[in-house]
Amino acid sequence: MRTVSRRLSGLRWRLAALTIAAFVCLPVAALILTAFEGSAGLWPHMLRYVLPTALRETLLLLLGVGMLTTLIGTTTAWIVTAYTFPGRRFLEWGLLLPLAVPTYIIAYAYLDILHPVGAVQGALRHLLGYSSPREFRLPDIRSMWGCIFLLGLVLYPYVYLTTRSMFLTQAANLVEVSRTLGNRRHDVFRRVALPLARPAIAVGVSLALMETLNDIGASEFLGVKTLTVSIYTSWVSRSDMPGAAQISLAMLVLVIGLVLIERHARRNQRYTATAQRPRAMTPSRLTGYRAAGAFVLCITPIVLGFVAPAVYLCAEAYKRYRFAGLSDRLLGEVVNTITVSTIATVVILLCGLVVAYAARTCPGRQTAIAARISTVGYAVPGTVLALGLLMPVGAFDRLLSSGAERYLGVSVGLLLLGSGSAIVLAYCVRFMAIATGGIEAGFSRISPSLDHAARMLGQTSAGVFRRIHLPLSKPALVSAGLLIFVDCMKELPATLLLRPLNFETLATHLYGEAARGTYEEASIAALLIVAIGILPVVVLSRVGRIERRETAAPTA
Amino acid sequence: MNIQLMKSDRHLELDGISRRFGNVQALDDVSLAVERGTVVCLVGHSGCGKSSLLRVIAGIEWPDHGRVLLDGREVSGAASHVEPENRNIGFMFQDYALFPHLSVTDNILFGLKRLGRRVARERCDEIIERLGLGHLAKRFPHMLSGGEQQRVALARALAPQPGIMLMDEPFSNLDRELRHVIRSETIDLLRELGTTVIMVTHDPEEALSAGDVVVLMRAGRIVQSGAGAELYERPSCPYAAEFFCSFNKVRTACRSGYAETPFGRFAAPGFADGEQATVYIRPQCLRVNCEGDGVECTVVDCELIGEIEQTSITVAALAEPLRVRSTDRSRLRKGDTARVSVAPEQVLIF
Numbered sequence: 061m062r063t064v065s066r067r068l069s070g071l072r073w074r075l076a077a078l079t080i081a082a083f084v085c086l087p088v089a090a091l092i093l094t095a096f097e098g099s100a101g102l103w104p105h106m107l108r109y110v111l112p113t114a115l116r117e118t119l120l121l122l123l124g125v126g127m128l129t130t131l132i133g134t135t136t137a138w139i140v141t142a143y144t145f146p147g148r149r150f151l152e153w154g155l156l157l158p159l160a161v162p163t164y165i166i167a168y169a170y171l172d173i174l175h176p177v178g179a180v181q182g183a184l185r186h187l188l189g190y191s192s193p194r195e196f197r198l199p200d201i202r203s204m205w206g207c208i209f210l211l212g213l214v215l216y217p218y219v220y221l222t223t224r225s226m227f228l229t230q231a232a233n234l235v236e237v238s239r240t241l242g243n244r245r246h247d248v249f250r251r252v253a254l255p256l257a258r259p260a261i262a263v264g265v266s267l268a269l270m271e272t273l274n275d276i277g278a279s280e281f282l283g284v285k286t287l288t289v290s291i292y293t294s295w296v297s298r299s300d301m302p303g304a305a306q307i308s309l310a311m312l313v314l315v316i317g318l319v320l321i322e323r324h325a326r327r328n329q330r331y332t333a334t335a336q337r338p339r340a341m342t343p344s345r346l347t348g349y350r351a352a353g354a355f356v357l358c359i360t361p362i363v364l365g366f367v368a369p370a371v372y373l374c375a376e377a378y379k380r381y382r383f384a385g386l387s388d389r390l391l392g393e394v395v396n397t398i399t400v401s402t403i404a405t406v407v408i409l410l411c412g413l414v415v416a417y418a419a420r421t422c423p424g425r426q427t428a429i430a431a432r433i434s435t436v437g438y439a440v441p442g443t444v445l446a447l448g449l450l451m452p453v454g455a456f457d458r459l460l461s462s463g464a465e466r467y468l469g470v471s472v473g474l475l476l477l478g479s480g481s482a483i484v485l486a487y488c489v490r491f492m493a494i495a496t497g498g499i500e501a502g503f504s505r506i507s508p509s510l511d512h513a514a515r516m517l518g519q520t521s522a523g524v525f526r527r528i529h530l531p532l533s534k535p536a537l538v539s540a541g542l543l544i545f546v547d548c549m550k551e552l553p554a555t556l557l558l559r560p561l562n563f564e565t566l567a568t569h570l571y572g573e574a575a576r577g578t579y580e581e582a583s584i585a586a587l588l589i590v591a592i593g594i595l596p597v598v599v600l601s602r603v604g605r606i607e608r609r610e611t612a613a614p615t616a
Numbered sequence: 617m618n619i620q621l622m623k624s625d626r627h628l629e630l631d632g633i634s635r636r637f638g639n640v641q642a643l644d645d646v647s648l649a650v651e652r653g654t655v656v657c658l659v660g661h662s663g664c665g666k667s668s669l670l671r672v673i674a675g676i677e678w679p680d681h682g683r684v685l686l687d688g689r690e691v692s693g694a695a696s697h698v699e700p701e702n703r704n705i706g707f708m709f710q711d712y713a714l715f716p717h718l719s720v721t722d723n724i725l726f727g728l729k730r731l732g733r734r735v736a737r738e739r740c741d742e743i744i745e746r747l748g749l750g751h752l753a754k755r756f757p758h759m760l761s762g763g764e765q766q767r768v769a770l771a772r773a774l775a776p777q778p779g780i781m782l783m784d785e786p787f788s789n790l791d792r793e794l795r796h797v798i799r800s801e802t803i804d805l806l807r808e809l810g811t812t813v814i815m816v817t818h819d820p821e822e823a824l825s826a827g828d829v830v831v832l833m834r835a836g837r838i839v840q841s842g843a844g845a846e847l848y849e850r851p852s853c854p855y856a857a858e859f860f861c862s863f864n865k866v867r868t869a870c871r872s873g874y875a876e877t878p879f880g881r882f883a884a885p886g887f888a889d890g891e892q893a894t895v896y897i898r899p900q901c902l903r904v905n906c907e908g909d910g911v912e913c914t915v916v917d918c919e920l921i922g923e924i925e926q927t928s929i930t931v932a933a934l935a936e937p938l939r940v941r942s943t944d945r946s947r948l949r950k951g952d953t954a955r956v957s958v959a960p961e962q963v964l965i966f
Contacts, residue, residue, distance in 0.1 A: 507711060507713060509709040509710070509711055509713035510713045510715060512671075512674070512676050512700070512707065512709065512713065513707060513709060513713035513715075513772075514715070514726070515675075515676065515699070515700040515701050516674060516676075516700055516701070516705060516706065516707035516727075516773070516782075517701075517726050517727030517772065517773075517776065518701045518727050518729065518730055518776060519701055519726075520699065520701055521699075523701075527726075528715060531717045532715075532716065532717055
């Protein structure tokens with residue numbers, strides 16, 4: 061018999077989990093340090109000139125997006141849950157489709173679709189009998205309103221998903237009871253379902269708002285000077301790192317607020333979830349003009365948020381393809397995108413496995429905290445994250461290269477930044493929550509007695525991991541991996557800021573083209589991103605009720 | 617030589633085991649010695665610490681204090697810990713814990729990976745044949761009935777030929793009738809193999825019938841341990857008494873070493889004059905007759921429970937009704953008057 065010191069038992073798992081958690085915290089810690097590095101003289105300038113505008117714009121945007129996503133998300137969720145009408149089955153998953161369109165792509169597409177001399181406005185003028193944009197045009201999409209409208213169109217599915225799952229699992233008994241008490245169905249929505257769904261709405265909206273804060277493309281294309289855009293310009297145009305870090309801190313305060321709202325709401329949600337046995341409510345049948353009305357109401361966000369940009373991108377991509385074929389550059393970008401995303405996905409899954417398994421096999425405060433901390437990255441906007449990562453990564457690179465030159469006499473250059481590893485690190489921090497959450501959920505379906513049985517039958521804890529957990533959580537791993545891969549592939553802000561020179565992914569290429577106002581090949585890149593983005597929608601609609609961050613960010 | 621034999625026969629020894637989970641003292645200074653080849657039943661209400669004790673023995677949990685010795689060697693102690701996979705212990709779980717992604721054969725082979733492939737295969741075939749699982753070998757756990765799953769779990773735990781078999785409520789998921797058959801089959805097989813068995817159960821009947829040694833636990837402590845008959849007939853405290861039998865209790869005062877009841881005086885050694893005592897009378901030790909000796913009583917209720925008949929009676933001097941159980945049919949009805957008497961040697965006084 062081999063005896064081990066008791067304190068050392070499980071030490072490797074605990075250490076690994078804590079290391080990963082510490083790594084996730086690294087960017088935020090570095091950010092705080094940098095912010096205070098900046099001369100104190102900068103603060104008044106920041107507070108007087110930069111922050112107020114950026115903060116006002118950001119809050120306005122958050123408010124608008126929050127209201128719009130709530131409106132679209134809850135209305136459509138209620139219609140497809142409480143009523144049945146022709147086309148409902150399609151709408152149930154179709155309403156998730158806008159999730160496939162990243163914010164920067166919808167902005168990119170609509171800038172062209174709604175261009176004053178574009179096809180849509182032209183047709184509208186023709187219909188109304190005007191001949192020139194000077195006589196009649198739609199309000200400019202490049203405005204706060206345009207930004208709210210477009211972000212709302214692609215972010216409402218977060219609210220739709222959480223709210224619908226709430227209606228599906230919670231509402232049945234209460235709705236039926238309130239009907240027997242004499243409420244009509246749409247009174248029920250207002251008086252019972254809506255209050256009931258409030259925590260779910262809060263969760264969905266806070267996720268949508270985190271995406272809003274993360275967005276850099278849409279707000280910049282549409283001329284909204286948000287905090288994110290200010291960070292980006294401080295950094296890129298003025299090379300003012302401490303300044304950027306200071307704005308980032310302001311942003312983190314907002315993020316923490318959102319996370320607190322989300323966590324709080326989730327706690328309530330969990331509380332109610334245990335209070336009742338889930339049972340879906342029986343939808344009532346709609347016919348005639350009511351059915352048509354419901355269908356039109358639900359199809360509109362799909363058409364505006366997915367079909368229109370997708371059709372536009374298809375058409376543009378086809379034109380471009382006919383004109384120039386597929387360039388080598390584009391192929392290179394596809395390879396870059398897939399390489400970086402694949403490496404990141406593998407690394408993230410491995411880290412997630414370690415954290416989740418450590419929490420299971422060595423339960424205790426250390427591993428529980430490690431698991432929670434490893435999930436905080438999802439709320440940190442990409443720009444902020446990139447800024448926070450740049451400092452430690454840059455310091456490491458400089459140390460390494462000077463060391464290599466002094467002792468080995470070779471020049472290695474900037475190892476992490478130059479190789480694109482920094483991007484992978486950023487993805488890890490940002491998307492770790494999907495892995496940890498998904499894998500934890502997968503593990504939770506494996507009875508703990510299986511672990512013990514395997515141990516008693518002679519497996520080490522690593523052997524149990526390999527022979528029991530890995531095969532049994534394969535579905536969870538696959539779907540988490542898919543979600544991570546697609547999120548990595550779509551990621552723009554951190555990639556933009558941390559990529560090596562002349563390294564383009566599909567997303568950064570698109571951003572570059574759109575920022576320059578040249579469109580050229582961007583439509584093909586955008587179409588590819590949207591096409592791959594549909595994959596997780598398929599997964600989500602199959603799983604039906606599992607919201608990707610529902611499992612990704614369990615209550616602390 | 618005699619001493620040495622005794623020493624080597626001690627298979628498992630627990631020495632002052634304590635374990636705390638948050639505010640709950642799950643195990644509180646538990647000491648127990650188990651001889652090789654005995655069947656020990658840990659019994660108690662849920663939350664009494666019996667499963668925790670089993671997990672400490674298995675090495676899945678650690679004791680905060682105390683030591684676990686296997687064959688005289690410390691496997692859990694203040695500083696050292698032998699991982700569960702290195703203890704040569706078999707464990708059967710309440711939910712059987714069959715690996716859902718492996719067939720019956722692969723489940724059994726799971727614990728044999730340290731042997732060579734051929735030897736493992738032979739051992740697996742042997743155990744499959746012994747337990748009559750041949751027709752199930754290729755199936756997966758979800759295709760098996762409860763009884764079959766239990767058998768596979770047993771086969772899997774036995775395949776590595778463990779010296780000690782730990783079982784956590786191994787029969788509680790089976791139907792009542794099946795449970796009896798499978799329990800006696802399983803215990804017989806384990807006895808035949810000379811395996812030391814430690815079984816956790818909440819069912820007093822199961823503990824009494826299966827265990828050579830029955831260990832009654834409460835709130836993390838051992839209340840009483842010994843042969844089943846001893847615990848049943850001579851419980852050391854009221855808790856132990858009531859755990860195995862639902863007694864009629866008569867509170868009374870003692871006088872000159874006797875407890876006085878309406879049914880007569882019972883020797884109560886150790887009780888001072890005037891001290892309160894409770895007389896415990898088993899329902900089957902009360903006799904109710906239509907006439908003859910005894911105290912007059914009134915029948916309140918008469919209930920037939922299969923083989924036995926339970927009669928509730930009231931006696932003038934006692935506030936609470938008494939329960940009488942008998943295999944005889946008394947033919948009494950509600951409201952009848954009868955006479956009740958007690959066999960004095962079966963009465964307990966605490």
